[in-house]
Every structure is written in structure tokens, then in C-alpha cells.
Amino acid sequence: MKSVVLTALLLVLISCESKTLEEKEGISEEQALSTIENFFTALGSADTLLMQQSLTHDFYMFEHDEVWTINELLELMPLTKGRKWSFKEVRFESAGHAGHITYFNQGVIPSDRSWLESALLINEDGSVKIKFLHSTKLYLK
Template identity: 30%
Template sequence: MPKIVFTIMLFVLTIGNTQAQDKPEAFETVEKLLNFLSDADHENMRGTVTESFLLLEHGEVWTIEDLIKAAKPSDTIRTNYYSIIDFDERQDLVTINYWNKANFTSKSKSQDVYWLESAILKKVEGKWLLSQLHSTRLPSGKMPENVVFSQ
């Protein structure tokens, strides 16, 4: 009986470790930035990026201040979903490639928008901060095939 319990525990731990590695800890910073963006929480947006942060947004180069100017309070609710493609984590640097889906819901409609994104994060004083975010919006109506998103 103890051998069966041990085998089950080992299996559960293996699955848990595999899932944890499918999403690096640093990705929480990306999620926070996009949630703060959704809430037009400018101060907390600044707290997720390095001083030299750049956003390469659909063919334009933005600073955090440019992004903040675009983040305006709205009655539309944005819910973010992600699918990690891959990542490379080194001591104080992580690169992450992922799909981003945002659902925008208002009183009259609901719309999904998709992006292909990559992020570079640096660990600064023990905290993961975005150094660069590259975001390419997919054409309206086009969504990635065979991608499973999670919130």
C-alpha cells in the first residue's frame, strides 16, 4: 500500500512541476502590466517596467509614458488570456514568447482581439521588471489555430 501512495505522490509532483515550468514566475509581471493597463492604473503600470522600458507596438516604438497616455478609464471590461509558446530563463533575464487574447465586453458587445507577443524581463533588486515588450496585433477576425488560452 505505501508503494502505491508513493507512486501517486510522485506522479502528482511531476505534473505540478511540469505545469509550473510551463509559465515562468516572471510572466506574472506581464500579467500585472496588462491588468493595470486594463484598469488605467498608471502608477502600478510604472512599477512593472525598467527605466529603459520599450514597447514595440504594432510597428511603433513606445515608452511607458506613451502607453500610459493610451490607457484611459473605460466602462469596457477587458479580460486577458495567455498561451505561452516558449521561454528561456537565465539568472536575471527571461525571454518569453506567447499568444495574448483580450476579450473586451461592454453593455452592447463582446469582442476578442489577439496578439503575438514577446517579452524580455530583468530581475532588478529581486523583482522581475519588463525591459521590452514586442506586440503584434493580428488582423481582425484572425485567430491563432490550435492554441489553448488560460486566464
């Protein structure tokens, strides 16, 4: 009887620990948006460390009929220094350790550019990072 009770207690403890671990691996909308904001802050300030912290090692991006990688973004950074962006119409969904965010990206500096963007984010060792980003430039009138 003791072994049955101890086994049941052990299963309950393991079950609780599993839920706690799942919760830690999940991604909230706030974490996702913060990661997107960090990515663009890095791009606008030429902060290569923040850029690398915001992206997975195998990150890639579709924009302007091109595929971009981390290395190509790092090379681009001197040309984007001083730029700023704002994000509106944010939508977010998550499942497990992954999340998907979409948003309207409006250039602030310069203000004549905007994009519709979508990103796949993952929780990698406790840090939320962008794995894939798709950007469609809008030509607003």
C-alpha cells in the first residue's frame, strides 16, 4: 500500500514539474513583441550583439525578392543605423515552444516606408528568438 501511495505521489510531483517546464518554454505575446522590437533596435543602432541575441543561429528572412541570413543583416547594419520603426495591428499565437506574430511595421525614421511582416519565434534555451521573418514592403500613397 505504501508503494502505491508513494508511486502516486511521485507521479503527481512529476506531472506538476512537467507543467512548470512547459510554461517556462512557452512564449507570451509580450516576449514575442519585445524580441521583434529588440531586432529592429539592433538594426537601427548597429548593435551586433543584440542582433545575434534576437535571432536563432539558422535564422533566415524573405524580403525584397531576396533571402537574408544573419551575416547579410550584419553587413547591412551600417546602412540602417539611425532608423526607427513602430509596430501596430499585432496578432500573436503560440503553441508549445513556438510562436507566430504578425504586425504592420511603420517606419518612423524615415517615415515613408512600411511593411506587413510575419515572424516565427522559438524559445531557445529560455530565450525567445526569431527563427524566420517574412517582410512585404508596402507602397502607400
